[in-house]
Amino acid sequence: MQTIELSGDVMTEAENTQEFGAEKAGGTATVSRDVRQTVGDVTVNMPRMRCKQINVYYGDKQAIKDINLDIGRNEVVAMIGPSGCGKSTFLRCLNRMNDTIDGCRVTGEIMMDGEDINSNSIDVVPLRAQVGIVFQKPNPFPKSIYENIAFGPRIHGLAKDKAELDEIVETSLKRAGLWEEVKDRLDQPGTGLSGGQQQRLCIARTIAVNPEVILMDEPCSALDPIATAKIEELIDELRQEYSIAIVTHSMQQAARVSQRTAYFHLGDLIEVGETKQIFTNPRHQLTEDYITGRFG
Amino acid sequence: MVQPMEGHTVQRFDGELSNLHLMILEMGGLVLDQVNAALRALREKDIAAAHLVIRREPRIDAMEVNLDNEVVTVIARRCPVARDLRITTAISKAVTDLERVADEAARIAHLTISIYDSESSDPSSHLLRDTINMGKLSVVMLTDALDVFDTLNAEKAEMMIKNHGELDAEFQSSLRRLTTFLLEDARNIGHTVNIVLILKALERIGDHARNIAEYVIYLIKGEDVRHQQLENDDPASGSTDSDQ
Numbered sequence: 001m002q003t004i005e006l007s008g009d010v011m012t013e014a015e016n017t018q019e020f021g022a023e024k025a026g027g028t029a030t031v032s033r034d035v036r037q038t039v040g041d042v043t044v045n046m047p048r049m050r051c052k053q054i055n056v057y058y059g060d061k062q063a064i065k066d067i068n069l070d071i072g073r074n075e076v077v078a079m080i081g082p083s084g085c086g087k088s089t090f091l092r093c094l095n096r097m098n099d100t101i102d103g104c105r106v107t108g109e110i111m112m113d114g115e116d117i118n119s120n121s122i123d124v125v126p127l128r129a130q131v132g133i134v135f136q137k138p139n140p141f142p143k144s145i146y147e148n149i150a151f152g153p154r155i156h157g158l159a160k161d162k163a164e165l166d167e168i169v170e171t172s173l174k175r176a177g178l179w180e181e182v183k184d185r186l187d188q189p190g191t192g193l194s195g196g197q198q199q200r201l202c203i204a205r206t207i208a209v210n211p212e213v214i215l216m217d218e219p220c221s222a223l224d225p226i227a228t229a230k231i232e233e234l235i236d237e238l239r240q241e242y243s244i245a246i247v248t249h250s251m252q253q254a255a256r257v258s259q260r261t262a263y264f265h266l267g268d269l270i271e272v273g274e275t276k277q278i279f280t281n282p283r284h285q286l287t288e289d290y291i292t293g294r295f296g
Numbered sequence: 297m298v299q300p301m302e303g304h305t306v307q308r309f310d311g312e313l314s315n316l317h318l319m320i321l322e323m324g325g326l327v328l329d330q331v332n333a334a335l336r337a338l339r340e341k342d343i344a345a346a347h348l349v350i351r352r353e354p355r356i357d358a359m360e361v362n363l364d365n366e367v368v369t370v371i372a373r374r375c376p377v378a379r380d381l382r383i384t385t386a387i388s389k390a391v392t393d394l395e396r397v398a399d400e401a402a403r404i405a406h407l408t409i410s411i412y413d414s415e416s417s418d419p420s421s422h423l424l425r426d427t428i429n430m431g432k433l434s435v436v437m438l439t440d441a442l443d444v445f446d447t448l449n450a451e452k453a454e455m456m457i458k459n460h461g462e463l464d465a466e467f468q469s470s471l472r473r474l475t476t477f478l479l480e481d482a483r484n485i486g487h488t489v490n491i492v493l494i495l496k497a498l499e500r501i502g503d504h505a506r507n508i509a510e511y512v513i514y515l516i517k518g519e520d521v522r523h524q525q526l527e528n529d530d531p532a533s534g535s536t537d538s539d540q
Contacts, residue, residue, distance in 0.1 A: 029379075252375055279377045281518030292380050294303040 078258035132206035138198030140190030176204035196227025
């Protein structure tokens, strides 16, 4: 996978034989559908995570191809693309969730704090605390609200005593914007909360173990618009302290919550750029076709 | 080449964008008619034609309101992004410019009535000569602007912007000639003031046409070229850019 830098009008490693704009529709996006190199700058200054040449195979089938992408500090990176494009597969690479899938093989380098998280010396348990994940469907443990939050800090040894644990639970629920709604019923089952509250409980559970990166895989797809708005507001607040990578099928959500957007297509990372640029003036024809609803 | 407004999975969206495009072209056609009619009324001392221009103006205003409503509806229903967003934005802005061109046409009609209804003698052909030259240039610019909006031709739009200085230069020359004329015979001052106001209206029509060309470049290329000198655009052309 090669990278085409358009931000500084410098096109590196672009194949001279490629005819840019040959099939552009209406003369807008500058890179034609046939070009599969990533358009835009995949790197950021001082990245929290740096992914290089990531390939994922499910058995013989290659799901994502030579993906290079930085996850910046205190930013929300949105990953968009049609179903099966590899965006969730890439997200799951970032805390080795793909290890749990039989026959899944990941190659490439994902650097965090000077180490490749794919190396054999990395313990995935603390890694998944450091890089937490929130899934599409809220999945609280079948325990009380309190225990849902306390479970992680307890097994990671983050609290010396009950008072400290209480403080972590309260702080996490406050950061997730749930404290006021549940503070009087912490002993009740987490599964008894509404869908939006359950998802914020899962976010609080992720926060409780002091992560640095939070991954979100379509966190609002099962929620109503009000619950979605609360999660989006929360994402914006969490950005002050964490790096966030979010996979979403809602392009409006990507536009609303992210600072950078990455468009995936059939396993390729097609375009990366500032969200404003992607949604007003995308460079790649495939990106434009997808976000304007012309895909297929 | 795929049409910029087509190809959506939701085909009704294609129709809504195409409808906006057709509506603005229809409005543009009527506005161009108004400018031509106002200039003809001035040239041929046709007071009735000037009154007709004034009576037709509310129709243009209604089209503006209607088009704005349609743009808001498309934004609310479709949440356009990328090219679609630029199309709706460009159309929304062009509507305003076209309505202002229609205002200028009505202003010319009012001034025409004032010139020929006054008790003094009609202005000499000498005085009117510059309105004819500038009228032709502004009509060409407006026609070109509507053409580039119809065909979405960014190259032609860029050419239009480069040539915009011609109208501004003509305006400056006209002012110099009228000043000289006034110095020779101060009794012409009433007509001269009206003619200057007509020339200014024509110059503004050129500015609005240039604005429309700029929106086409934005629509096609995503580049905002307002307040910029395009390559080879003569900065010394005397452009006032008052409406940008």
